[in-house]
Amino acid sequence: MVFARGSSMVSPRVWNGTMYYDVVPEPATMAVLGAGLAAIAARRRRK
Numbered sequence: 001m002v003f004a005r006g007s008s009m010v011s012p013r014v015w016n017g018t019m020y021y022d023v024v025p026e027p028a029t030m031a032v033l034g035a036g037l038a039a040i041a042a043r044r045r046r047k
Helices: 027-046
Strands: none
Touching: none
């Protein structure tokens, strides 16, 4: 049962749906990750 705004009784709102999303890293994040991996590779070569 739905009443007008300001009434004491309002039916709850329920969303029946699905959200789809892809995780896409930012370019800056990829640059930092690449720099970190390059540093690890360089450190391993020195030993």
